[in-house]
Amino acid sequence: MQNGVTFWTEGGPSIGMGHVMRCINIAHALETEEMPMHFLVNNERPVIDRLNEEALFHIVYPMTGRHANRLTNGVVVIDTKRDVSAQVRSLREEGRKVVLIDNSSTGEADAIVMPTPVYRGLGSGNLLSGSSYLIIGDNFRRSRGTEPLVHSAPLKVLVTMGGSDPFNLTETALKALWNIEGIEVTTVIGPAFKITETMEEFIKRSNERFIFVFNARDMAPLMRASHIAFTAVGTTVYELAYMGVPSVLIGNFESDAQDLATLHELGISRSLGYYRDLNPADISEAAESFRDNPASWTEMSLKARNLTDGDGASRIADLIRSLIKQQN
Structure with a gap:
C-alpha cells in the first residue's frame, strides 16, 4: 500500500464537518492521479453520508486508534484537533509519510500545513502556512x-x-x-x-x-x-x-x-x-x-x-505527490 493516500479524520454534530470537508477537497485535487485513496473516519452518520455522496471509499476507524498502519497507504493525511503524537510516531516507524492539517501537536510529521492566514505558532522547516494554503472547495x-x-x-x-x-x-x-x-x-x-x-x-x-x-x-x-x-x-x-x-x-x-x-x-x-x-x-x-x-x-x-486564490487544495495535493515520489 505504499503508493496511495489515506485521509484520517473525523467529524459530526459536536465538532462540525470542517476536518472532513478539507480532506474531501484535497482528495478531489488528487483525483487526476491513478493511485489508491481512502478515508479512515469516525462512525458518525453525517460523515458517512457525505463520503458516500462523494463516492469516496472509507473505513470506520477512530482517531484514537494506535494501529492504523495496517489500514493506511504510503502517505497519511491527518486532520483533527486531537493530539496525535503517538499515532504520527507509529506511522512513521512503519515507513509512512505523514501530513498534518491544522494540527501542530507534534513536529515529527513530514509536513504540517496550517491552512490559515492567522497562524501564530513557531515556524519550522516542515511547516507551511498562510492564505496560499486555504482549502476552498470546488463548489x-x-x-x-x-x-x-x-x-x-x-x-x-x-x-x-x-x-x-x-x-x-x-x-x-x-x-x-x-x-x-x-x-x-x-x-x-x-x-x-x-x-x-x-x-x-x-x-x-x-x-x-x-x-x-x-x-x-x-x-x-x-x-x-x-x-x-x-x-x-x-x-x-x-x-x-x-x-x-x-x-x-x-x-x-x-x-x-x-x-x-x-x-x-x-x-x-x-x-x-x-x-x-x-x-x-x-x-x-x-x-x-x-x-x-x-x-x-x-x-x-x-x-x-483578494485574500486567497483558492488553490490551496492543489498546493497540498502537490506536496502529497512529492512525498509519494520519495516513497518510490
Missing part, C-alpha cells in the same frame, strides 16, 4: 464568478453558525436583525441544531424578508447571493472571504479572541467579540453600517475576495 470556485459583488438594496444578510450552533447564536442574531429595515435575511439551520421555542416562532414567522434554509448541502450559492454574513470563527470565514462576502464574527469560545482580532485586522471581518460579552445592539449596528455605507462595504468585500 465555491465554480460559484464565485469573475466579477466582484456589488452593493445594492436591500442588503442581503446570511446567518450561518455551523452545523450545531451550541450557544444559540443564530437566535441571538435574529432577535437583533428582525426589525431592521432595508435588509433581507437568509438563515441556515444546521443538522444538529436544537430548535428552541423562540426559534420555532421565528421560523413560523418566515416571510419574503426572512428565509430559513435547513441542512444546506452546498453553501456556495447562498454565499454568492449575500452581501454580509454573521458567523463564528472557522473555515466558513475563509469561504465567505473567497466569495467576496465580509463576515461579522461572534466568538463561541474565549480562546477565539486572538483569531477574532487578527481577522478584523485583515479587513475581511468585523469582530463582535465573545458571545457572553455581546451587546445585541452591536449586531443591529453592524448590519445597519454595511447597509448605509456602500464604500466601506465595497472596500472590505474586495479585501476579502
Whole structure:
C-alpha cells in the first residue's frame, strides 16, 4: 500500500464537518492521479453520508486508534484537533509519510500545513502556512464568478453558525436583525441544531424578508447571493472571504479572541467579540453600517475576495505527490 493516500479524520454534530470537508477537497485535487485513496473516519452518520455522496471509499476507524498502519497507504493525511503524537510516531516507524492539517501537536510529521492566514505558532522547516494554503472547495470556485459583488438594496444578510450552533447564536442574531429595515435575511439551520421555542416562532414567522434554509448541502450559492454574513470563527470565514462576502464574527469560545482580532485586522471581518460579552445592539449596528455605507462595504468585500486564490487544495495535493515520489 505504499503508493496511495489515506485521509484520517473525523467529524459530526459536536465538532462540525470542517476536518472532513478539507480532506474531501484535497482528495478531489488528487483525483487526476491513478493511485489508491481512502478515508479512515469516525462512525458518525453525517460523515458517512457525505463520503458516500462523494463516492469516496472509507473505513470506520477512530482517531484514537494506535494501529492504523495496517489500514493506511504510503502517505497519511491527518486532520483533527486531537493530539496525535503517538499515532504520527507509529506511522512513521512503519515507513509512512505523514501530513498534518491544522494540527501542530507534534513536529515529527513530514509536513504540517496550517491552512490559515492567522497562524501564530513557531515556524519550522516542515511547516507551511498562510492564505496560499486555504482549502476552498470546488463548489465555491465554480460559484464565485469573475466579477466582484456589488452593493445594492436591500442588503442581503446570511446567518450561518455551523452545523450545531451550541450557544444559540443564530437566535441571538435574529432577535437583533428582525426589525431592521432595508435588509433581507437568509438563515441556515444546521443538522444538529436544537430548535428552541423562540426559534420555532421565528421560523413560523418566515416571510419574503426572512428565509430559513435547513441542512444546506452546498453553501456556495447562498454565499454568492449575500452581501454580509454573521458567523463564528472557522473555515466558513475563509469561504465567505473567497466569495467576496465580509463576515461579522461572534466568538463561541474565549480562546477565539486572538483569531477574532487578527481577522478584523485583515479587513475581511468585523469582530463582535465573545458571545457572553455581546451587546445585541452591536449586531443591529453592524448590519445597519454595511447597509448605509456602500464604500466601506465595497472596500472590505474586495479585501476579502483578494485574500486567497483558492488553490490551496492543489498546493497540498502537490506536496502529497512529492512525498509519494520519495516513497518510490
